[in-house]
Amino acid sequence: MKAEILRLIKQYNSIIIARHKNPDLDAYGSQFGLYYSLKEKYPEKAIYAVGDTNSLNSFGEFDDVNQETYSKSLVIILDTVSKALIDPNVYKNYAKLVFIDHHNNEAEIPNDIAYQVMDSASCAEIVTELLLDWDFPINKKAARALYMGIIGDTGRFFFPSTTASTLRIASILIEKGVDIAEVHDRMYTETKRTKQIKNDFFNLVRYTDNNLAYSLNGYDFIDKYGLTSFFVSRGLVNQMAGMEEVKIWVNFTVDTETDKILCEIRSRALPVLHVAKKYCGGGHLRACGCTLDSWEDTKLVIKDLDKILEENNG
Numbered sequence: 001m002k003a004e005i006l007r008l009i010k011q012y013n014s015i016i017i018a019r020h021k022n023p024d025l026d027a028y029g030s031q032f033g034l035y036y037s038l039k040e041k042y043p044e045k046a047i048y049a050v051g052d053t054n055s056l057n058s059f060g061e062f063d064d065v066n067q068e069t070y071s072k073s074l075v076i077i078l079d080t081v082s083k084a085l086i087d088p089n090v091y092k093n094y095a096k097l098v099f100i101d102h103h104n105n106e107a108e109i110p111n112d113i114a115y116q117v118m119d120s121a122s123c124a125e126i127v128t129e130l131l132l133d134w135d136f137p138i139n140k141k142a143a144r145a146l147y148m149g150i151i152g153d154t155g156r157f158f159f160p161s162t163t164a165s166t167l168r169i170a171s172i173l174i175e176k177g178v179d180i181a182e183v184h185d186r187m188y189t190e191t192k193r194t195k196q197i198k199n200d201f202f203n204l205v206r207y208t209d210n211n212l213a214y215s216l217n218g219y220d221f222i223d224k225y226g227l228t229s230f231f232v233s234r235g236l237v238n239q240m241a242g243m244e245e246v247k248i249w250v251n252f253t254v255d256t257e258t259d260k261i262l263c264e265i266r267s268r269a270l271p272v273l274h275v276a277k278k279y280c281g282g283g284h285l286r287a288c289g290c291t292l293d294s295w296e297d298t299k300l301v302i303k304d305l306d307k308i309l310e311e312n313n314g
């Protein structure tokens with residue numbers, strides 16, 4: 001499969017690199033890692049990076065690409081295979097479509113290659129392995145993006161998804177000139193206000209008898225600080241991590257655009273993905289999510305997760 005991806009990259013003179021909406025550091029990192037490598041390897045080709053942006057972007061600008069260009073391009077989508085997470089403009093027209101991802105889901109869009117390495121800690125790790133395998137250049141900008149993707153998705157090599165291979169690949173990227181102090185300073189300092197928000201969030205966390213930690217974030221919390229649902233849902237879920245008694249935690253947040261309830265589930269060791277899938281969600285074995293229709297449904301998810309704890313405590 002690696003060779004087939006390489007063959008397509010060689011074949012197409014127009015290559016569009018995309019990833020999921022609401023990019024996290026792994027989405028950016030894998031995207032710009034591949035982008036800066038391909039730009040250097042093929043200066044004569046048209047290489048595009050496309051997508052929405054947010055405050056995490058310290059990597060580069062995005063291109064406006066028209067559908068005519070799409071229709072003759074190789075489109076590579078990174079860090080997801082889920083239709084709901086991809087801008088429809090990205091897969092309306094394409095010559096060939098390749099997915100590169102590490103999530104445990106089925107690709108829902110017709111494609112030519114879905115290269116999924118489920119046990120990889122990050123998509124950036126997969127991209128780095130591909131670039132090394134193909135002997136493509138990894139310049140400083142590419143290395144920085146890939147490294148940030150890896151530490152973003154592994155929580156600084158802390159999550160159990162971290163493997164010997166993760167560390168080997170990170171060390172190669174550091175050798176390519178990543179400024180660790182600059183990267184870590186950007187990623188792990190936050191404003192006084194953010195600290196205050198996290199503190200308030202933590203004080204509202206509730207617990208079941210089996211120590212399932214959960215948080216119900218409605219409009220009151222979101223509006224108090226003028227936050228986005230995405231930030232509260234994904235950015236605050238791990239404020240519940242790291243408690244000895246809490247093996248599973250779940251963050252419920254109202255989506256201010258749809259009024260549905262975003263649900264993010266995390267677990268230290270016990271698998272929880274089947275619960276997310278039961279409610280039409282997906283993700284990783286111990287870090288996954290789903291979307292619920294109402295607050296009433298949160299009780300069902302809490303009950304299912306609590307049952308896992310109940311069965312494993314006894």
Ligand SMILES: [Mn+2]
Pocket residue numbers: 026027079102122123153
């Ligand atoms: Mn990822």
